[in-house]
Amino acid sequence: MGIESPLLTDLYQLTMMQAYLDHGMQDTAAFEFFVRRLPNERNVLVAAGLEQVIEYLQELHFSSEELAYLGSTGFFHERFLEYLQGLRFTGDVDAMAEGTLFFADEPIIRITAPLPLAQLVETRIINLLQFQTMIASKALRMQLAAPEKLLVDFGLRRSHGAEAGLLAARAGYIAGLHGTATVLAGMRFDIPIYGTMAHSYIQAHQSEQDAFRNFANSHPDNVVLLIDTYDTLQGIQRVIELAPALAKQGIAVKGVRIDSGDLALLSKQVRRALDDSGLDKVKIMASNSLDEYALRQLEQQNAPIDGYGIGTRLITSSDAPYLDCAYKMVEYKGQGKRKKSASKTTWPGRKQVYRYYDEDGFMQTDTLDLDTESQSGKPLLAPVMRQGKVVEQQPELTEIRDYVSKQISTMPKDMLALDKSTAYPVCVAENLQRLAAQVDQEIV
Missing domain, CATH: 3.20.20.70 (Aldolase class I)
Structure with missing residues (x-):
């Protein structure tokens, strides 16, 4: 048993899964991974780790040894263990291409799957994306x-x-x-x-x-x-x-x-x-x-x-050794969901990030909008998996490297400095703001 094991997760992912199963909560949910705030020392981040996330989702399954261990803990009943025995990733993945430059509040991946399954993969997805994104962003500064x-x-x-x-x-x-x-x-x-x-x-x-x-x-x-x-x-x-x-x-x-x-x-x-x-x-x-x-x-x-x-x-990314990131539910059973905790508020709904450039070809602003809307900017999230099958093969590392380099040439000059610059503008579309207000009214 190696690090590929689905047991490389937090216990509460599994306890929640059993509770979902017990109460018939297996409808489709959408979760998005994003960084809440950029570290003080960063003007931009580099999305990295998608290839490993895809590999993890493709290989996801529980062995008889793992199921036996779960049974021995006393936390789980037999019906749940039988459910896990046949579990495979059957959901959808939409993501920014690896190497994409991104900013706070922008989702770089969305998992859409039955709620228990979308919940299970949270810990490992954060683990893979947070680390590689952190290191790639540090290396960019070098x-x-x-x-x-x-x-x-x-x-x-x-x-x-x-x-x-x-x-x-x-x-x-x-x-x-x-x-x-x-x-x-x-x-x-x-x-x-x-x-x-x-x-x-x-x-x-x-x-x-x-x-x-x-x-x-x-x-x-x-x-x-x-x-x-x-x-x-x-x-x-x-x-x-x-x-x-x-x-x-x-x-x-x-x-x-x-x-x-x-x-x-x-x-x-x-x-x-x-x-x-x-x-x-x-x-x-x-x-x-x-x-x-x-x-x-x-x-x-x-x-x-x-x-x-x-x-x-x-x-160790010594000056910024972690990212303030999260993987949060944004939709369940077709209804927008959001978190409203102080300093941890999230935007509801499945989202798209649109990037706009000025007349000289430099990045100018990004806009967060619902993925059901259409804007004239360049959409950054694209389909990667559908019903558990890969629909978009990942590029070679040299291609990702070239992609990063091309984006650097479009960054505003002050953002190329090592010192903190004026924050890059990320706008929130009115559609998304209206959905947030609607979700707030429905929260009980």
């Missing part, structure tokens, strides 16, 4: 801070679990990172993989130069040498001394990596030493607790760094 540089995910070892590390590599690549150090992500998602050596490799040798030489002989096409294990400036001198001998063997030093210290100062000193030695084609990589703010500072200092390895602060 790309905006250093758009011309090689950016590589180094975060697996600091991730909150194996699945998080794997999916973070995927989300980061969608948003503009160029690759990952996570090998399984390379196999599973066809993401370029990067990596050479750690400090332990250097330490295992009697001398730094022996370590460099041995690695170059073992990996002649991937010679990127870590030069700060002992002293960065001594390390680069040893690279310079070794390079001619390697060149005679037909081996070129492709790059060096700095993982500590004043990266701006050290990279300038290393660049000067390399250039003075005729090694001007050798690239400089840097790592060490980097985030978008550190990248911006290094770029402003004109640090001659060609690429960055980004780990802890990406994989």
Whole structure:
């Protein structure tokens, strides 16, 4: 039993399901996932994780072992367990395409299914969409801070679990990172993989130069040498001394990596030493607790760094480690539903998001409206599954990546900054406001 199990959910999803079943509440319901408020540090979010949601829904079923466990808990009766035995996802899914830029209150996915089924999938859908959207949105900021540089995910070892590390590599690549150090992500998602050596490799040798030489002989096409294990400036001198001998063997030093210290100062000193030695084609990589703010500072200092390895602060989205998101019922038995709790009010009804652009092709405003209405803007949600069957195949990651890039070119310039800009306008159509007022009158 792995993480694909339907038991990877909250107990109350199952207790509610039994109560629904006991009282004949199996009519069609619609739930939408959205982010209530953008984190203070974000101007925009990147929708990510839809492919994993689809896979989860397609594979949804209860095994005999899982049903036996549920029976042993004492919470559930036999009729409910028999219902679960044949349960499959038979509902509809409408969603924004992965990689879509979106804002607060905009649904990025809608699940329409019999109420017990639509309820069951809540926890895992939030789990999948919240995390990848959070990481993709963080990675986008890295790309905006250093758009011309090689950016590589180094975060697996600091991730909150194996699945998080794997999916973070995927989300980061969608948003503009160029690759990952996570090998399984390379196999599973066809993401370029990067990596050479750690400090332990250097330490295992009697001398730094022996370590460099041995690695170059073992990996002649991937010679990127870590030069700060002992002293960065001594390390680069040893690279310079070794390079001619390697060149005679037909081996070129492709790059060096700095993982500590004043990266701006050290990279300038290393660049000067390399250039003075005729090694001007050798690239400089840097790592060490980097985030978008550190990248911006290094770029402003004109640090001659060609690429960055980004780990802890990406994989944990350190400045905004969660999204204030929700998966809420918006319709049941054809009637609009909404939540009215203080600071958590929701809009009722199945909704569509329409995007409008100005005459220069820049994003201008979004409008929330009921999906039964039609507007002249570009609709962002489209059918993905109908009656449990996929009707829209998901694009390749490279296509999603290109889609994100094209959208960035249409964003208002102030929203491309790392600092908070004026909120992007999301309007609520009169149709939706009228439905909300009607639902409020019907609440008892």
